[in-house]
Amino acid sequence: xxxxxxxxxxxxxxxxxxxxxxxxxxxxxxxxxxxxxxxxxxxxxxxxxxxxxxxxxxxxxxxxxxxxxxxxxxxxxxxxxxxxxxxxxxxxxxxxxxxxxxxxxxxxxxxxxxxxxxxxxxxxxxxxxxxxxxxxxxxxxxxxxxxxxxxxxxxxxxxxxxxxxxxxxxxxxxxxxxxxxxxxxxxxxxxxxxxxxxxxxxxxxxxxxxxxxxxxxxxxxxxxxxxxxxxxxxxxxxxxxxxxxxxxxxxxxxxxxxxxxxxxxxxxxxxxxxxxxxxxxxxxxxxxxxxxxxxxxxxxxxxxxxxxxxxxxxxxxxxxxxxxxxxxxxxxxxxxxxxxxxxxxxxxxxxxxxxxxxxxxxxxxxxxxxxxxxxxxxxxxxxxxxxxxxxxxxxxxxxxxxxxxxxxxxxxxxxxxxxxxxxxxxxxxxxxxxxxxxxxxxxxxxxxxxxxxxxxxxxxxxxxxxxx
Amino acid sequence: xxxxxxxxxxxxxxxxxxxxxxxxxxxxxxxxxxxxxxxxxxxxxxxxxxxxxxxxxxxxxxxxxxxxxxxxxxxxxxxxxxxxxxxxxxxxxxxxxxxxxxxxxxxxxxxxxxxxxxxxxxxxxxxxxxxxxxxxxxxxxxxxxxxxxxxxxxxxxxxxxxxxxxxxxxxxxxxxxxxxxx
Numbered sequence: 001x002x003x004x005x006x007x008x009x010x011x012x013x014x015x016x017x018x019x020x021x022x023x024x025x026x027x028x029x030x031x032x033x034x035x036x037x038x039x040x041x042x043x044x045x046x047x048x049x050x051x052x053x054x055x056x057x058x059x060x061x062x063x064x065x066x067x068x069x070x071x072x073x074x075x076x077x078x079x080x081x082x083x084x085x086x087x088x089x090x091x092x093x094x095x096x097x098x099x100x101x102x103x104x105x106x107x108x109x110x111x112x113x114x115x116x117x118x119x120x121x122x123x124x125x126x127x128x129x130x131x132x133x134x135x136x137x138x139x140x141x142x143x144x145x146x147x148x149x150x151x152x153x154x155x156x157x158x159x160x161x162x163x164x165x166x167x168x169x170x171x172x173x174x175x176x177x178x179x180x181x182x183x184x185x186x187x188x189x190x191x192x193x194x195x196x197x198x199x200x201x202x203x204x205x206x207x208x209x210x211x212x213x214x215x216x217x218x219x220x221x222x223x224x225x226x227x228x229x230x231x232x233x234x235x236x237x238x239x240x241x242x243x244x245x246x247x248x249x250x251x252x253x254x255x256x257x258x259x260x261x262x263x264x265x266x267x268x269x270x271x272x273x274x275x276x277x278x279x280x281x282x283x284x285x286x287x288x289x290x291x292x293x294x295x296x297x298x299x300x301x302x303x304x305x306x307x308x309x310x311x312x313x314x315x316x317x318x319x320x321x322x323x324x325x326x327x328x329x330x331x332x333x334x335x336x337x338x339x340x341x342x343x344x345x346x347x348x349x350x351x352x353x354x355x356x357x358x359x360x361x362x363x364x365x366x367x368x369x370x371x372x373x374x375x376x377x378x379x380x381x382x383x384x385x386x387x388x389x390x391x392x393x394x395x396x397x398x399x400x401x402x403x404x405x406x407x408x409x410x411x412x413x414x415x416x417x418x419x420x421x422x423x424x425x426x427x428x429x430x431x432x433x434x435x436x437x438x439x440x441x442x443x444x445x446x447x448x449x450x451x452x453x454x455x456x457x458x459x460x461x462x463x464x465x466x467x468x
Numbered sequence: 469x470x471x472x473x474x475x476x477x478x479x480x481x482x483x484x485x486x487x488x489x490x491x492x493x494x495x496x497x498x499x500x501x502x503x504x505x506x507x508x509x510x511x512x513x514x515x516x517x518x519x520x521x522x523x524x525x526x527x528x529x530x531x532x533x534x535x536x537x538x539x540x541x542x543x544x545x546x547x548x549x550x551x552x553x554x555x556x557x558x559x560x561x562x563x564x565x566x567x568x569x570x571x572x573x574x575x576x577x578x579x580x581x582x583x584x585x586x587x588x589x590x591x592x593x594x595x596x597x598x599x600x601x602x603x604x605x606x607x608x609x610x611x612x613x614x615x616x617x618x619x620x621x622x623x624x625x626x627x628x629x630x631x632x633x634x635x636x637x638x639x640x641x642x643x644x645x646x647x648x649x650x
Contacts, residue, residue, distance in 0.1 A: 025614070026510065026613070026614035027613065027614035030510070030613050030614060152545065152549070158554075159554060160549070160553060160554075161545070161546075161549035161553060161554065163556075164545075164546040164549060164550060164568065164569060164572055165550070165558075165561075165565055165568040167571075169572070170571040170572055170575075173571070173572045173575040173576070174571065174575050177575040177576075177578055177579045180579065180583075181578060181579065181582045181583075184582060184583065184586050185582075188586055188589075192510070192511070192612065195612045196510065196612040196613060198612075199609035199610075199611075199612045199613060200609075200613065211598065212598070215590070215595045215596035215597070215598075216595055216596050216597040216598045216599070216600060217595065217612070218508060218600055218602060218603070218608075218611060218612075219508045219509050219510055219611045219612050220506045220507070220508055220593075221494070221506060221507035221508065221509065221512075221513070221516045221517065221520060221522065222506055222520075222522055222593075223593040223595075224509070224511075224512040224513075224516075225512075225517050225522055225525060226525060226527050226589045226592055226593055227512070227589060227593070228512050229525055229527045229528060229589075230527050230531070230585045230586060230588075230589040233527065233528060233531050233581075233585055234582055234585065234586070237531075237535075237578050237581055237582050238582075240574075240578070241575075241578045244571065244574055244575070244578075248571050251571070447510075448510055448511040448512075449511070451510060451511045452511045452512070456486060456487055456488060457487055457511060457513065457514075458487070458513065458514040458515060459487040459488055459490065459491035459513040459514055459515035459516055459519075460488065460491075460514075460515060461488045461492075
């Protein structure tokens with residue numbers, strides 16, 4: 001029986017760069033990915049990174065404690081600008097999360113093989129970003145301990161249902177469905193890999209923990225058959241779901257009559273912006289991780305280049321939307337809309353608007369160059385610009401539209417306070433803490449899916465192998 | 469077959485080195501008339517379902533009907549709340565504002581379909597099942613790593629330990645193991 005030990009790298013016909021490094025076998029893929037969790041142990045570098053992230057996370061908890069003690073008055077929000085950092089950060093985080101679902105669901109349906117090595121990682125990023133996002137609207141309630149009022153439930157007040165005709169209520173359903181379906185999708189993808197870790201674990205404790213969560217998976221063909229169909233269906237369900245979530249987030253704005261918000265093109269504009277910000281975040285995280293853990297064989301330059309291309313495309317879609325916003329303001333022939341556009345570009349927050357244009361429209365144009373797209377550090381820098389730019393975009397949309405109301409007597413300004421900033425930066429610590437734990441405890445690349453990229457994995461007879 | 473054999477053996481397990489060898493073995497097993505057998509691999513193998521004539525898969529139907537139920541529950545809940553349970557006149561706007569019900573109806577559809585589908589997959593697969601006789605075979609831990617297994621089970625009407633062993637040897641596996649029931 002000829003053993004299929006040396007296999008050629010899998011190259012998809014349309015690509016010039018391979019999606020997996022040369023010389024890998026079924027066993028080597030498993031060894032390399034599981035060793036990060038099982039054999040590498042807790043390194044000094046990991047401890048330092050985790051420690052810093054954890055301290056920032058503690059800052060978040062401190063900020064929340066003070067907020068609960070004093071009330072939302074500690075934030076910068078006021079009578080004119082009722083949605084400040086909390087809603088900016090909510091939209092920013094949830095947008096970041098969308099790239100994970102895009103990579104895991106939409107690219108799966110489109111048969112993009114290069115998604116395989118980054119999907120687990122990106123889905124984890126989705127979950128952690130949604131966890132950060134979910135904090136903000138709940139804390140913004142003022143009395144977050146009554147957050148369960150948002151859900152329908154039987155109660156003694158006789159009002160079993162919330163107001164279903166409000167977009168803010170749609171958000172509750174959209175975000176909670178998104179978070180829970182993403183979690184299930186991620187977990188279903190993890191089951192076979194948890195079983196691999198169970199079988200490779202060296203000590204009783206590790207074996208028991210991974211064994212518990214792998215549910216007794218044994219790789220049966222009949223199980224795989226059902227598993228694959230539900231995985232594909234989850235991808236099919238997640239695809240419209242992810243589009244619906246940011247569409248509904250944009251409805252929070254578009255359904256109102258505030259100048260600068262009341263626009264029919266908000267849903268596609270927001271979805272493009274979400275994917276843009278999300279891919280920037282995947283690049284920001286994947287580039288250092290692949291460097292630290294030596295995963296260049298699995299997250300190849302091909303992956304970086306493709307992510308760069310998606311960033312470029314969605315960045316230009318967002319740029320188009322910015323131009324259309326200016327056009328709509330003029331074309332509406334409505335003096336409030338026209339004033340809003342004027343005030344956005346030349347008003348007190350003009351500097352933020354200029355910074356937004358530099359970060360979101362000018363910075364990604366460098367990605368037209370193939371050399372820059374294939375250079376990890378250039379990509380890293382550009383993705384940082386995009387992350388900042390997307391935060392500024394939400395700041396400009398929310399604050400600039402609200403700080404000049406219809407009556408000049410209600411005009412004022414807005415700025416985040418110390419507690420706004422500690423909460424915002426603190427959520428980054430929360431996000432990174434979860435990410436460090438994920439990298440340490442779970443396989444960050446799907447082993448079973450990587451194995452499927454090797455030639456012969458479909459079960460068709462290979463060259464030099466007897467067909468019986 | 470004697471009942472004692474059935475209780476002692478779970479089945480006979482053969483170990484292969486490549487997906488193609490496993491597919492060929494599964495095809496031969498099915499052609500030889502065995503029906504209670506299963507293949508084990510670290511990743512899904514495209515050709516295996518065909519070789520094992522394993523085409524029955526109710527998952528997509530379950531997901532469809534669960535989604536339909538979710539849509540009805542979601543829409544029904546909102547219509548009931550606004551029309552019957554607590555009709556609230558806000559500036560004369562219509563109570564039956566059905567376009568406003570669509571987003572939540574959609575979210576309920578997806579949530580019902582996804583959760584029911586995953587639970588159905590686990591239930592049909594008989595998971596969670598923390599222990600299984602196959603886990604007692606030491607080399608079976610390779611089934612989630614880099615080896616490919618085929619097990620003919622003692623529940624098969626044609627099962628007799630000697631005959632099955634001989635049959636599996638004919639498929640030229642790397643190794644053959646007896647799997648005992650506990």
